[in-house]
Amino acid sequence: MSTTASAPPQQGAPVITRFAPSPTGELHLGNARTALFNELLARRTAGRFLLRIEDTDSERSQDLHTRAQIADLRWLGIEWDAGPDREDGRGPYRQSERGALYARELAVLERAGAVYPCFCTPLELSLARRTQLAAGRPPRYAGTCRELSAAERARRLTAGVPATLRFRVPAGERIEFTDLVHGPQSFASDDIGDFVVRRADGTAAFFFSNAVDDAHMGVTLVLRGEDHLTNTPRQLLILTALGLAPPRYGHVALLVGADGAPLSKRHGAVSVREYRERGYLPEAILNHLFRLGHSTPLHGLLTLQEMARAFDPAHLGRSPARFDEQQLNTWQKEAVQRLAPAAARSWLGGVLPPGLDEESASAFTAALLPNVLLPEEARPWVEIVFGGLPQLEPAAAEVVRAAGPGYFSAAAAAAARAGSDLPTIAGAVRAATGRKGAELYMPLRVALTGRAHGPELAMLLKAMPAGKARERLARFA
Numbered sequence: 001m002s003t004t005a006s007a008p009p010q011q012g013a014p015v016i017t018r019f020a021p022s023p024t025g026e027l028h029l030g031n032a033r034t035a036l037f038n039e040l041l042a043r044r045t046a047g048r049f050l051l052r053i054e055d056t057d058s059e060r061s062q063d064l065h066t067r068a069q070i071a072d073l074r075w076l077g078i079e080w081d082a083g084p085d086r087e088d089g090r091g092p093y094r095q096s097e098r099g100a101l102y103a104r105e106l107a108v109l110e111r112a113g114a115v116y117p118c119f120c121t122p123l124e125l126s127l128a129r130r131t132q133l134a135a136g137r138p139p140r141y142a143g144t145c146r147e148l149s150a151a152e153r154a155r156r157l158t159a160g161v162p163a164t165l166r167f168r169v170p171a172g173e174r175i176e177f178t179d180l181v182h183g184p185q186s187f188a189s190d191d192i193g194d195f196v197v198r199r200a201d202g203t204a205a206f207f208f209s210n211a212v213d214d215a216h217m218g219v220t221l222v223l224r225g226e227d228h229l230t231n232t233p234r235q236l237l238i239l240t241a242l243g244l245a246p247p248r249y250g251h252v253a254l255l256v257g258a259d260g261a262p263l264s265k266r267h268g269a270v271s272v273r274e275y276r277e278r279g280y281l282p283e284a285i286l287n288h289l290f291r292l293g294h295s296t297p298l299h300g301l302l303t304l305q306e307m308a309r310a311f312d313p314a315h316l317g318r319s320p321a322r323f324d325e326q327q328l329n330t331w332q333k334e335a336v337q338r339l340a341p342a343a344a345r346s347w348l349g350g351v352l353p354p355g356l357d358e359e360s361a362s363a364f365t366a367a368l369l370p371n372v373l374l375p376e377e378a379r380p381w382v383e384i385v386f387g388g389l390p391q392l393e394p395a396a397a398e399v400v401r402a403a404g405p406g407y408f409s410a411a412a413a414a415a416a417r418a419g420s421d422l423p424t425i426a427g428a429v430r431a432a433t434g435r436k437g438a439e440l441y442m443p444l445r446v447a448l449t450g451r452a453h454g455p456e457l458a459m460l461l462k463a464m465p466a467g468k469a470r471e472r473l474a475r476f477a
């Protein structure tokens with residue numbers, strides 16, 4: 001048996017892609033990348049991108065995870081043309097609502113004799129598995145229930161013995177397809193054990209519902225994690241048995257951490273939520289993900305539209321893609337610099353003092369933006385600018401002492417007249433003391449902030465509440 005074409009999608013031929021998360025936890029960065037690549041594949045060909053929630057495993061799936069994953073995708077700026085919140089007649093897009101379709105298709109397989117009930121208990125299966133492993137054989141279903149007589153099957157079913165439904169894998173065939181990333185693939189059907197398509201509780205199993213949905217939803221290209229590569233021959237068998245058209249498949253290399261191991265909690269933050277909560281911007285995350293396992297000659301921060309134009313499936317790599325927070329930080333820096341003033345204010349909003357007036361908030365944000373990657377890094381400066389009198393570092397105290405009281409009485413008097421305008425204050429001090437350059441500005445900086453270094457002084461001063469600057473200067477007069 002042989003299926004599917006090999007060429008990457010032509011820019012002109014619309015492809016239908018999908019992202020099919022299981023709502024068993026948070027949106028992992030690896031899944032976010034899969035979603036992104038699938039959206040880009042659809043957009044670059046003016047195709048369609050679908051969101052399907054794979055929640056047939058009712059024990060592990062939770063609606064709160066569905067909602068959270070959808071919110072994270074939206075926050076990233078990923079958009080689907082149809083999904084559980086955007087039905088278009090080809091859904092429903094939640095597998096838990098597609099039971100009737102699965103039952104119909106399973107009945108087709110039953111009528112064709114392509115499946116059979118399996119009464120093996122989980123304990124029996126795990127013992128058989130262990131025996132095979134101990135003998136150095138790959139574990140697969142031994143076929144215990146494959147050849148039960150019709151009478152025996154009927155007897156057990158009538159007696160209510162729990163049964164799964166297994167797909168009868170044909171013997172002696174090769175299942176071949178060309179993977180978009182890994183090229184030609186060939187699997188011997190004899191290496192594939194009969195697998196479960198319906199669980200004992202009556203729900204459709206992953207191999208089955210996933211493949212059937214792709215076909216029924218008109219998906220033409222499935223791009224997913226490499227961990228699914230060996231599932232593909234099973235899914236092709238199911239589709240062939242049902243007479244449904246298979247999509248093309250591509251399997252992207254998994255994300256790994258700095259140590260080369262699959263990216264997991266061990267490496268620190270791995271969910272989109274964690275990065276969002278720390279103040280990473282969606283543009284930064286998307287730009288890092290875009291270049292993980294996908295090479296592009298384009299430098300600089302790209303918008304989703306630019307990514308869609310530049311995305312090239314021929315440039316998907318086979319080697320594991322390394323998630324690198326340093327690299328993410330480079331994109332974050334660029335994304336922060338590009339924030340429009342209002343967006344920057346709301347990005348820093350969580351660390352600004354409550355009730356801060358618009359003008360101070362804007363000045364503070366403008367001062368801090370070039371100096372921080374994450375809002376949390378602005379917090380010490382919130383304390384310095386809006387809090388009590390700052391403690392002077394020892395070197396700063398020396399600068400203040402050397403400037404002397406005359407310097408500061410001129411500065412405080414100017415601040416009383418001109419408020420928080422740095423050029424006016426500096427002009428008055430220059431006139432009174434003859435100081436220039438760093439000699440002129442450094443004592444002002446340390447008296448006002450307690451530190452010799454920091455964000456642009458004129459902006460910090462503008463952000464400081466009226467009276468505070470005067471008080472800080474006057475204390476050394």
Ligand code: GLU
Pocket residue numbers: 019020021022054210222223224225228
């Ligand atoms: N629900 C599966 C997963 O999250 C989907 C696999 C696929 O994309 O086909 O791994």
